[in-house]
Amino acid sequence: MTKVNVPDRLLSAPELLAAHRLLRGLPPEAALQMTAHAQLQQVRSAQILFHEGDAAHHYLLLASGQVEVLRYSQSGDERVFQVFETGQLVAEAAMFMPHGRYPMCARARSAAHIYRLQRDSLHQACRQWPQLAMNMLTGLSSTLYAQVNKVDWITSSSAGERLANYLLNLKERQGASIQLPLNQRQLAAYLGIRAETLSRLFTDWQARGYIAGKRSDWALCDEAYLRRLASPAQRSF
Structure with a gap:
């Protein structure tokens, strides 16, 4: 097993997640459930974390550094959709997609530490704490609204x-x-x-x-x- 060099200031997965908007109004046990069996990984700059079309068994919690999500066009050009910072979740929405695959590629934008969180732990937490599911719906609705506005803005x-x-x-x-x-x-x-x-x-x-x-x-x-x-x-x- 590859040894992970953990900086002294690096927060644990439950500590990081407890400050996330998804956990508002929820007890500490919710963060513990969501981070059950979390795997800490040290990644290098430009390292691919998952490819578009891969089976989506994990989502990411960024402990340090930056991660970007992107897609490649038919001609090979890449389009970056979002850059994620410390404390943010990456691909949590993909954990609920019916086809069970990542819709984009994720790549480390810098050297980084990430926690890989399990899809099954997230599903179980949503069943146990309905408020978590409601918080997720609120976040996804906000993202959808922002994308609608963006499409309207770009076309006009x-x-x-x-x-x-x-x-x-x-x-x-x-x-x-x-x-x-x-x-x-x-x-x-x-x-x-x-x-x-x-x-x-x-x-x-x-x-x-x-x-x-x-x-x-x-x-x-x-x-x-x-x-x-x-x-x-x-x-x-």
Whole structure:
């Protein structure tokens, strides 16, 4: 068995999961049930954690580092759908899919520690604590609503509007200095625009003083302009 080097500050699976939104209003026993037989794994950057189409027996709890989920097109291009951080769950929804397979590929974005949690333990916990199932439904409904809004936004917005909205959302999560979690090619695919268009927007906005930075590190210098540009994406609920 490969030895896993565990940092001193690494939380246990029940400790990490107890702080997750899914466990709101639930006793500590729920986290213990969900993490029964959890397996800690140390992974390297770019390591594939599961492939699209693999049998979905486990979902992931991220203890350190970053993980991204992606799909490959018929031409081999990859599209990153989401980047996960410490404390987040990856592929918990796949544990309930009727075909029993992962709909995407998961890849370590950096060196990371992950807990592999068992599908059967999650199912048993949902039966034992109905509030857990309700919390999962709430989270899945929110995700579905966000995706509906995203499809509507992409089909009715310009490239500049999409980029402005994306950068503002990053600022809300990261603060004044933002770091792009995707490279420009991945970001262009995520926003549904051409890579050349995205590069031109960054160059033009930097020349006009709207943003400042390079590569993945940026600051928003004219937030008022970006908010006016992104305003069609803001919804009242």
